[in-house]
Amino acid sequence: MKKYNMMVPEGTRDILPDECREIRSVQRKLMDIFTKRGYKEVMTPGLEYYDVFNIEGAEIPQHEMYKTTDNHGRLVVVRPDLTLPIARLTSTRLKNFDLPIRLCYDRPVYRNRPDLSGRTDESRQAGIELMGASGIKADFEVISMAIESLKSLVSDFRIEIGHAGIFKRLSGLLNLPAEKAELIRTTIESKNYGTLGDMLESIPDSEEKKALLKLPRLFGGDEVFIEAEELMGDSEIRNILSYLKKLYELLCNMGVKDNVMIDLGLVQRNDYYSGVVFSAYAQGHGDAVLMGGRYDTLLEKFGNNMAAVGFACEVEAITKIRMFTDGIKKEKTNKILVHGDMGFETETEIFINELLKDNKVVLCSMAETREEALAYAEKRGMKEIYFVGKEGAVKV
Secondary structure (H helix, E strand, O other): OOOOOOOOOOOOOOOOHHHHHHHHHHHHHHHHHHHHOOOEEOOOOOEEEHHHHOOOOOOOOHHHOOEEEOOOOOEEEEOOOOHHHHHHHHHHOOOOOOOOEEEEEEEEEEOOOOOOOOOOOEEEEEEEEEEOOOOHHHHHHHHHHHHHHHHOOOOOEEEEEEEHHHHHHHHHHOOOOHHHHHHHHHHHHOOOHHHHHHHHOOOOOOHHHHHHHHHHHOEEOOHHHHHHHHHOOOHHHHHHHHHHHHHHHHHHHHHHHHHEEEEOOOOOOOOOOOOEEEEEEEOOOOOOOEEEEEOOOOHHHHOOOOOEEEEEEEHHHHHHHHHHHHOOOOOOOOEEEEEEOOOOHHHHHHHHHHHHOOOOEEEEOOOOOHHHHHHHHHHOOOOEEEEEEOOEEEEO
């Protein structure tokens, strides 16, 4: 029988010190931005009941979840998503809190991806959720914070903004069965124009069909709204377009027009999105590094009727971009080496603890002689060295 004690499961990886340091740097920057805007950190369990992620209209595909049972035989999963547990938490533990509720997080999620598709099963996400606030002010705050987060981390990015209501309205007007609507949604999401045409071929010609065929191509700047308004006469869709245009103008007024794009073919995978949706991409990474949107009906499924909007940032994806762009940065901290002679172990440890009070990084020498300790320090460029012996602590 083959043993796997020298390897990690497929879809996971070990992270070495240099990358760990960069990951922590990204996490600190993001959490600093979130908390300075009044978002409070929460932590949900790594294990959740399967039912949290199997709610009608918000379910995560069963095959994508790592499942096990608790000691009562109840089905539990390793957390595959953070928005749903935070919706559960808000609807129970925070039910009577004053609105709006601003929450942030920095936690790993786990998705079983048999084909991997260039992604790992384990990924770290940092994000925010603004609960109990609707309208353009809330959407503008969250998207602005997404842009601020990206600007602090990467130099070349774009954020694409759309609205879940456009596709839902068009598919509803065409009376598409749920299964077929989902197939069409994934086709639009991948911008597979040829397949989309084939899938809609059997549907009678109409304004809605024409709009659906055109949806993946409706991306760009101001011109998108002109083309979409000529294409879609439905009053509900016109209202959505008017809302998106106002939101787009607000963002452009922030001086980030070159980073913002309208994409009416942006139809996020999660069914719980009900309003504005957005994804961000950065040079050097093929997939989205940040995703978010409005989900006003999700908390209803947990017994709490509350509007909400938020986003999640892919920490490791951004870390890899930064490491590729800037290279692996050397640690700037000056380490101190303390070498204790044999028989002076206690005195050495006491002296190290004194140095640590000044927030210094101190290494205890494992060498047997002072000469070996000096050679170790020289090899690693350590300039501050102490010997501890019968003469006390002496700086070399």
